[in-house]
Amino acid sequence: xxxxxxxxxxxxxxxxxxxxxxxxxxxxxxxxxxxxxxxxxxxxxxxxxxxxxxxxxxxxxxxxxxxxxxxxxxxxxxxxxxxxxxxxxxxxxxxxxxxxxxxxxxxxxxxxxxxxxxxxxxxxxxxxxxxxxxxxxxxxxxxxxxxxxxxxxxxxxxxxxxxxxxxxxxxxxxxxxxxxxxxxxxxxxxxxxxxxxxxxxxxxxxxxxxxxxxxxxxxxxxxxxxxxxxxxxxxxxxxxxxxxxxxxxxxxxxxxxxxxxxxxxxxxxxxxxxxxxxxxxxxxxxxxxxxxxxxxxxxxxxxxxxxxxxxxxxxxxxxxxxxxxxxxxxxxxxxxxxxxxxxxxxxxxx
Amino acid sequence: xxxxxxxxxxxxxxxxxxxxxxxxxxxxxxxxxxxxxxxxxxxxxxxxxxxxxxxxxxxxxxxxxxxxxxxxxxxxxxxxxxxxxxxxxxxxxxxxxxxxxxxxxxxxxxxxxxxxxxxxxxxxxxxxxxxxxxxxxxxxxxxxxxxxxxxxxxxxxxxxxxxxxxxxxxxxxxxxxxxxxxxxxxxxxxxxxxxxxxxxxxxxxxxxxxxxxxxxxxxxxxxxxxxxxxxxxxxxxxxxxxxxxxxxxxxxxxxxxxxxxxxxxxxxxxxxxxxxxxxxxxxxxxxxxxxxxxxxxxxxxxxxxxxxxxxxxxxxxxxxxxxxxxxxxxxxxxxxxx
Numbered sequence: 001x002x003x004x005x006x007x008x009x010x011x012x013x014x015x016x017x018x019x020x021x022x023x024x025x026x027x028x029x030x031x032x033x034x035x036x037x038x039x040x041x042x043x044x045x046x047x048x049x050x051x052x053x054x055x056x057x058x059x060x061x062x063x064x065x066x067x068x069x070x071x072x073x074x075x076x077x078x079x080x081x082x083x084x085x086x087x088x089x090x091x092x093x094x095x096x097x098x099x100x101x102x103x104x105x106x107x108x109x110x111x112x113x114x115x116x117x118x119x120x121x122x123x124x125x126x127x128x129x130x131x132x133x134x135x136x137x138x139x140x141x142x143x144x145x146x147x148x149x150x151x152x153x154x155x156x157x158x159x160x161x162x163x164x165x166x167x168x169x170x171x172x173x174x175x176x177x178x179x180x181x182x183x184x185x186x187x188x189x190x191x192x193x194x195x196x197x198x199x200x201x202x203x204x205x206x207x208x209x210x211x212x213x214x215x216x217x218x219x220x221x222x223x224x225x226x227x228x229x230x231x232x233x234x235x236x237x238x239x240x241x242x243x244x245x246x247x248x249x250x251x252x253x254x255x256x257x258x259x260x261x262x263x264x265x266x267x268x269x270x271x272x273x274x275x276x277x278x279x280x281x282x283x284x285x286x287x288x289x290x291x292x293x294x295x296x297x298x299x300x301x302x303x304x305x306x307x308x309x310x311x312x313x314x315x316x317x318x319x320x321x322x323x324x325x326x327x328x329x330x331x332x333x334x335x336x337x338x339x340x341x342x343x344x345x346x347x348x349x350x
Numbered sequence: 351x352x353x354x355x356x357x358x359x360x361x362x363x364x365x366x367x368x369x370x371x372x373x374x375x376x377x378x379x380x381x382x383x384x385x386x387x388x389x390x391x392x393x394x395x396x397x398x399x400x401x402x403x404x405x406x407x408x409x410x411x412x413x414x415x416x417x418x419x420x421x422x423x424x425x426x427x428x429x430x431x432x433x434x435x436x437x438x439x440x441x442x443x444x445x446x447x448x449x450x451x452x453x454x455x456x457x458x459x460x461x462x463x464x465x466x467x468x469x470x471x472x473x474x475x476x477x478x479x480x481x482x483x484x485x486x487x488x489x490x491x492x493x494x495x496x497x498x499x500x501x502x503x504x505x506x507x508x509x510x511x512x513x514x515x516x517x518x519x520x521x522x523x524x525x526x527x528x529x530x531x532x533x534x535x536x537x538x539x540x541x542x543x544x545x546x547x548x549x550x551x552x553x554x555x556x557x558x559x560x561x562x563x564x565x566x567x568x569x570x571x572x573x574x575x576x577x578x579x580x581x582x583x584x585x586x587x588x589x590x591x592x593x594x595x596x597x598x599x600x601x602x603x604x605x606x607x608x609x610x611x612x613x614x615x616x617x618x619x620x621x622x623x624x625x626x627x628x629x630x631x632x633x634x635x636x637x638x639x640x641x642x643x644x645x646x647x648x649x650x651x652x653x654x655x656x657x658x659x660x661x662x663x664x665x666x667x668x669x670x671x672x673x674x675x676x677x678x679x680x681x682x683x684x685x686x687x688x
Contacts, residue, residue, distance in 0.1 A: 235612045261616050277544075
């Protein structure tokens with residue numbers, strides 16, 4: 001039934017930039033625990049096309065990683081449960097597929113890079129074995145072929161002396177090198193889409209710059225789609241094409257990268273941008289968003305951000321705002337811009 | 351300027367490496383801190399930046415006397431405290447307190463907040479007499495912006511930002527003069543970081559505290575610090591006022607570090623010039639000869655591998671570029687990126 005999913009590893013057609021790859025529609029995920037039901041994801045919509053970088057920005061507990069894990073099909077169920085929504089990969093809903101079908105997509109079409117490379121790699125197997133496993137399992141390569149391909153991949157992500165280091169174990173590599181191995185593993189089968197969950201959070205800034213550079217270069221070459229999950233407004237500004245900002249399991253704002261930084265249309269985004277210290281200026285007191293991120297067992301009624309918001313009205317305390325299309329002063333639609341705030345006009349233009 | 355409150359002179363901390371099981375012999379040493387000198391004045395914040403493994407946390411531990419210095423001096427108001435022990439050490443420690451990075455592991459989960467913040471009074475009963483302790487703890491909770499009624503709660507009932515406030519309250523309990531903050535906000539969410547930084551700022555004004563603020567986030571360090579020191583592999587490579595370091599850095603490592611920080615503004619990102627360093631930080635057990643940064647430096651020449659550059663004010667430079675820098679070729683970078 002699925003021509004797009006045919007397993008022809010050799011004849012891999014080049015991705016055309018702009019081809020829609022993945023669309024998440026109205027996704028709801030909750031966790032049933034001893035303390036009640038935690039609504040981690042409450043209606044998330046986003047899409048990513050070939051060659052495009054979507055940054056999903058949010059703090060801990062905003063649901064950004066849970067969404068990614070649901071897309072990959074690696075969410076622990078139970079306690080997790082998808083209660084509504086669709087995840088379309090090239091037009092087909094992955095949530096309706098069998099385990100076998102999903103396995104064909106996972107790794108081969110959509111691959112993931114995790115934050116902590118040391119705990120994501122198996123400590124008792126050499127990196128060469130772990131990289132080669134991709135080819136042995138998915139493509140039936142022999143041990144010798146797999147090793148050769150592993151070396152090729154390590155070269156590709158610029159690990160020095162790849163041929164000598166292919167037999168080394170994860171602990172023998174530095175943090176930056178381990179993250180390169182994770183990237184190599186994600187790239188192995190030339191997927192259409194890579195989901196990178198905080199790929200550089202555990203790294204030092206100079207190494208972070210190397211790794212982000214490498215990712216950008218590989219993306220330019222293969223035209224992969226990239227979903228970058230992060231809390232770092234600096235990294236997002238460097239690489240993203242468009243941004244989805246999440247708060248308490250919802251998308252509160254989406255915008256092309258330049259628009260979001262220049263003129264945020266949601267008070268949460270605005271507050272975040274104001275609260276970060278800048279390298280090139282020494283300000284007085286920092287603006288601080290008051291209060292704490294919400295407890296997912298008891299998300300506030302109405303807009304989840306209302307207790308921390310400076311401009312909240314009675315409407316915000318009772319009615320959940322829809323994701324409004326954002327327009328300019330003359331009422332013309334701004335492409336790709338949406339805001340889940342009753343007062344988006346005042347926030348944007350005021 | 352007045353007499354510094356804390357002065358560090360040629361501080362060295364080496365961790366010996368042993369080989370053999372029965373007949374242990376020392377085969378080398380991890381040179382975590384290798385000859386560092388600086389001064390901290392009253393009411394001042396000195397930021398220390400550097401990547402993991404540069405020795406900034408070891409430096410904090412040695413200053414607190416949690417680790418014994420291998421050599422060198424730590425002078426508190428002119429008195430060397432690095433060799434003290436027993437009652438004398440206890441008396442000095444009252445004045446130098448620490449706030450730790452991880453608010454999840456630095457608070458005992460089986461103690462109430464009141465016990466955690468009040469514990470320093472068990473060791474230094476002279477600060478708060480027994481009957482007044484509960485009141486003293488409640489006052490501290492109020493100072494750090496927590497509800498004084500939370501005194502009987504346990505750490506797990508608080509969020510990360512609130513826990514860090516508890517850690518700060520504990521640091522303040524003995525009315526110290528110096529607080530060493532080791533990555534105090536790096537475990538917190540962006541929206542909560544600003545709250546804690548503002549709190550630290552406020553407390554400094556209210557209690558005339560001196561901070562040593564250790565962090566890897568250069569933007570936060572600039573925001574809070576009066577002076578900034580940059581460490582690399584156990585050495586201080588550059589030190590100066592925040593403007594001197596951030597606007598007129600003369601050491602190549604500082605320049606690379608600053609250019610690697612992602613700027614939270616996409617405007618002009620394509621044209622931004624960035625120094626991408628190659629390779630990783632060498633092992634502190636076997637640092638390169640001469641200048642330790644030379645293996646990753648684009649300016650390195652023969653001289654750098656033979657002659658160790660000293661932290662000194664370069665004579666050829668003038669204006670704000672004239673501050674201490676440990677490079678043979680110290681110079682302000684021509685193209686300063688926005």
